[in-house]
Amino acid sequence: xNTVMTVKKGVVLAMALSAMMLSSAHALTVYTAGPxxxxxxxxxxxxxxxxxxxxxxxxxxxxxxxxxEAEQANPQADVLISASWDTAEDLHQRGWLLPFASANADQVxxxxxxxxxxxxxxxxxxxxWNSKSGTPEPKEWRDLTQPAFKDKVTTPDPALSGxxxxxxxxxIMTLFLFGLTSGATVLTAQYWGKKDIDTIEKVLGLGMxxxxxxxxxxxxxxQLIPGQLMKIFTGDADVIREGISYLRIVxxxxxxxxxxxxxxxIMRSVERxxxxxxxxxxxxxxxIMINAVLIFGLFGMPALGVRGxxxxxLVSRLLEMLLVCLYSHFWNKxxxxxxRYFRKTEKVLTMDFLKYxxxxxxxxxxxxxxxxxNTAILGHMGSSxxxxxxxxxxxxxxxxxxxxxxxxAAAIYLGKTIGEKKMEHAKAxxxxxxxxxxxxxxxxxxxxxxxxxxxxxLMALTPTAKEYLxxxxxxMSYFVIGQAVNTTLVVGVFRSGGDTRFGxxxxxxxxxxCSILFGFLAAFVFHWSVxxxxxxxxxxxxxxxxxxxxxxxxxxxxxxxxxxAAGQRM
Numbered sequence: 001x002n003t004v005m006t007v008k009k010g011v012v013l014a015m016a017l018s019a020m021m022l023s024s025a026h027a028l029t030v031y032t033a034g035p036x037x038x039x040x041x042x043x044x045x046x047x048x049x050x051x052x053x054x055x056x057x058x059x060x061x062x063x064x065x066x067x068x069e070a071e072q073a074n075p076q077a078d079v080l081i082s083a084s085w086d087t088a089e090d091l092h093q094r095g096w097l098l099p100f101a102s103a104n105a106d107q108v109x110x111x112x113x114x115x116x117x118x119x120x121x122x123x124x125x126x127x128x129w130n131s132k133s134g135t136p137e138p139k140e141w142r143d144l145t146q147p148a149f150k151d152k153v154t155t156p157d158p159a160l161s162g163x164x165x166x167x168x169x170x171x172i173m174t175l176f177l178f179g180l181t182s183g184a185t186v187l188t189a190q191y192w193g194k195k196d197i198d199t200i201e202k203v204l205g206l207g208m209x210x211x212x213x214x215x216x217x218x219x220x221x222x223q224l225i226p227g228q229l230m231k232i233f234t235g236d237a238d239v240i241r242e243g244i245s246y247l248r249i250v251x252x253x254x255x256x257x258x259x260x261x262x263x264x265x266i267m268r269s270v271e272r273x274x275x276x277x278x279x280x281x282x283x284x285x286x287x288i289m290i291n292a293v294l295i296f297g298l299f300g301m302p303a304l305g306v307r308g309x310x311x312x313x314l315v316s317r318l319l320e321m322l323l324v325c326l327y328s329h330f331w332n333k334x335x336x337x338x339x340r341y342f343r344k345t346e347k348v349l350t351m352d353f354l355k356y357x358x359x360x361x362x363x364x365x366x367x368x369x370x371x372x373x374n375t376a377i378l379g380h381m382g383s384s385x386x387x388x389x390x391x392x393x394x395x396x397x398x399x400x401x402x403x404x405x406x407x408x409a410a411a412i413y414l415g416k417t418i419g420e421k422k423m424e425h426a427k428a429x430x431x432x433x434x435x436x437x438x439x440x441x442x443x444x445x446x447x448x449x450x451x452x453x454x455x456x457x458l459m460a461l462t463p464t465a466k467e468y469l470x471x472x473x474x475x476m477s478y479f480v481i482g483q484a485v486n487t488t489l490v491v492g493v494f495r496s497g498g499d500t501r502f503g504x505x506x507x508x509x510x511x512x513x514c515s516i517l518f519g520f521l522a523a524f525v526f527h528w529s530v531x532x533x534x535x536x537x538x539x540x541x542x543x544x545x546x547x548x549x550x551x552x553x554x555x556x557x558x559x560x561x562x563x564x565a566a567g568q569r570m
Contacts, residue, residue, distance in 0.1 A: 027053045031068070032081035033061040039081065060238060061087060068096075088117040166243040166250070169229055170257075173218045175364040177258055180210045181265035182364075182411075182491075183357020186498050188269040189412050190562050193419020197335060199349070199562075204266050205341025206353045211258030222251030242306055249310035253317035260320040263328065263337070269412050270335060279323045287316035348563065356500045356561070363504040370511045374537045377516075377523050378530070385530045387461055388468035395455070396476050396483075399444030403484035406437050410492025418497055418560055426558060430493045434485065434552070441484030445477040471531045475538050482541030489548045499557035506544060515540040 028046070032039045043054035057067070061082060068077065068091075075096075082088060091097050097116035102108070105118055112119035127138055135148050143149070184207040191199045221229060226244040264276040293301050294308025304311065328337045378385045410433040417426040452473035456466050490503040519537040522528040551557065 027055065028078050029055045029057070029076055030079045030081065031057045031059075031064050031077040033059065033064050034081050058237060088114075092116060166230065166247040169218065169222060169247065170250070170254070172365075172368070173214060173254060173257075174261075175368045176214050176361055177211055177261050179361030179364040180207060180214065180357050181262050182360045182495060183353060183500065184262065185265055185269040185411060186356045186415065186495055186500065187352060187561065188266050189415025189496065190419035190498075190560065192270045193416040193421075194562055196562065200266070200270065200335055201338055202341045202345050202349055203353065204263070204335070204337055205339075205343075206345050206350060207262040207266060208259060208337065208342050210353075210357070211262040212255055215255035215258035219251045219254045222247045222254070246306050246310045249307060250313050253314045256317040256321040260317065260324050263324045267332075267335075268408070269415065271412070271416075272332070275327055275332075279320055279327075282323060283316045283320045286319050287312050290315055352561065352563070356495075356498055359500040359504045360495070363500070363507055366504070366507050366512065370507065370516060373516050374519070377519055377537065378534065381523060381530050381533065384462055384465035384468055385534075387465045388472055388530075389534070391455070391459060391461075391469055392472035392476055395448055395452075395473065396480060399448055399476070399480045400441075400483055400487070403437055403440050403444070403480075403487055404491075406433060406440065406484075407488045407490075407492035409433075410488055411496045414493060414496035418558065419562060421560065423558060426496075427555070430552070433488055433492060437484045437488035438481070441481035444480040444484065448473055448477045448480065468530050468534075472534055475535055479538045479541055482545050486541055486544045486548050489552050493552065494557040497557040497559045498561035499551075499559070502551060502557070506547060507540075510543045510547070511540045514543055 030039065030043065039056050039058050043056050046052065047054050057064070057077075059067075064080070064082070065087060068075075068080075071077070080087075080091070088097075092114065100116050100118065102113075102118045105113060108118055127144070129135070129137055131137070136143075136146075138144055138149070184203050187203045188200050191203070226247045227240060229247065230240040230243040260279070264279065267273075267275050290312035291309050293299060294304045294311055295306075296308075297303030325337075328335075375389065378389045410430070414426050414429055414433075417429060452470065456469055456473075459466070459469070461469065490506065494500075494502055515537050519533055522536050523533045
């Protein structure tokens with residue numbers, strides 16, 4: 001990839017429009033194409049300092065200019081903050097601007113200011129051109145209007161960005177659901193070993209009730225305060241608007257998702273794995289077909305864009321739930337979903353469920369927040385660090401995907417064995433899972449080191465980013481070994497015996513109390529280099545190894561958490 005970059009200067013420009021007389025103003029109207037949060041902050045500060053009321057209209061540059069055109073005969077704006085240098089030049093030529101003196105005018109180069117407008121910041125807007133695309137090399141922005149570039153130019157889409165960020169809400173909900181279902185599988189796997197079907201059905205009812213509650217909570221939040229939720233992730237008004245549209249549609253699927261995920265996780269814990277594969281495959285195919293039709297408007301349907309994607313997701317999740325209901329009612333002859341257990345379950349079993357599920361919920365949320373914190377810290381260390389980390393994270397996920405499957409298998413298999421009261425067998429199986437995870441972790445590390453030179457050479461990164469990535473690959477080569485071992489022990493072995501609090505304590509101490517804390521200090525207090533900061537942030541899995549191995553060898557996790565008919569521990 002060759003990069004051709006042309007620059008439009010003056011990301012933020014301040015201009016005084018001819019409608020205003022600042023000296024006699026009792027109120028000020030500001031039109032801005034900049035971030036809404038920044039505009040509100042500036043307006044609030046100005047009001048406090050001067051006592052002059054400020055009214056802000058915030059929109060895209062196109063919408064702001066359209067409003068100025070419409071109000072030409074009766075101008076309403078006093079100050080314009082634009083993101084386009086061309087806008088300033090155009091308004092200057094029309095004679096729509098008044099002389100304007102900025103407080104920081106002396107700090108601005110002469111070519112970035114005039115008598116009636118001034119640049120408050122500078123950015124570079126680039127054109128990325130593929131030299132092998134067969135298109136001519138663009139020298140200026142106007143070159144992209146030529147026929148050779150028709151349908152070959154891509155720009156950021158607020159709709160896609162909005163949908164992507166709205167998906168973060170679902171990700172947070174998924175962490176809660178995973179915690180709840182993991183707590184449920186602790187019980188169901190052991191009761192499956194005892195062949196206590198009635199108690200498994202009761203746990204299923206408990207899990208369903210908790211999942212529906214979580215789904216409803218996130219649904220109500222998405223319907224009532226979608227804007228506030230989107231503002232957590234972005235301040236871009238266009239992205240927020242599209243995200244709200246997507247969120248309000250897809251949130252209707254949250255309850256469906258909770259029901260499906262809970263049922264299928266519990267089915268896995270009783271060795272009904274195939275049903276999940278079939279359900280998710282059908283859902284995927286449905287989602288792809290509906291998305292194709294509604295996003296692009298095929299077969300005479302309207303092209304709904306991102307709303308079509310939201311509808312596709314909603315329908316596919318409804319299909320998932322319907323398939324689960326059909327399987328439970330017609331084909332699953334052994335374990336049924338009974339509504340009476342959804343409405344009410346024994347107090348003792350409910351307390352057991354909360355005891356094992358609640359620490360897992362907190363653990364998963366803290367872990368998710370921790371990974372986000374790592375990304376945020378590196379995100380403030382420059383674009384090269386961000387680019388390198390994004391590639392390294394993909395390599396990490398690919399290298400460890402198998403080990404996460406091993407940990408799930410360990411939790412189910414060991415839970416069943418403990419429920420059967422075969423404790424020595426459970427110890428032997430745990431050892432085999434540990435060895436397997438170690439071997440898979442080493443294999444993952446070797447793969448990373450082997451492919452890293454080729455990956456780095458193929459990536460269109462800056463030389464600095466490539467240097468960072470090379471070091472990150474080295475760190476990942478041993479990080480995945482630690483992650484494989486720790487995940488198998490904490491998520492698989494320990495949780496199989498009801499030891500769910502240990503993982504929570506471990507992540508709070510090693511991840512938040514060590515790697516994130518010291519990574520933050522290294523980045524923003526001591527201002528150490530990106531490689532050093534990255535190594536510190538990725539140190540938690542290495543710190544965990546001796547602690548998890550000590551816990552494993554003590555066999556405190558090896559417990560039968562089931563109860564007899566009288567409610568007594570077995």
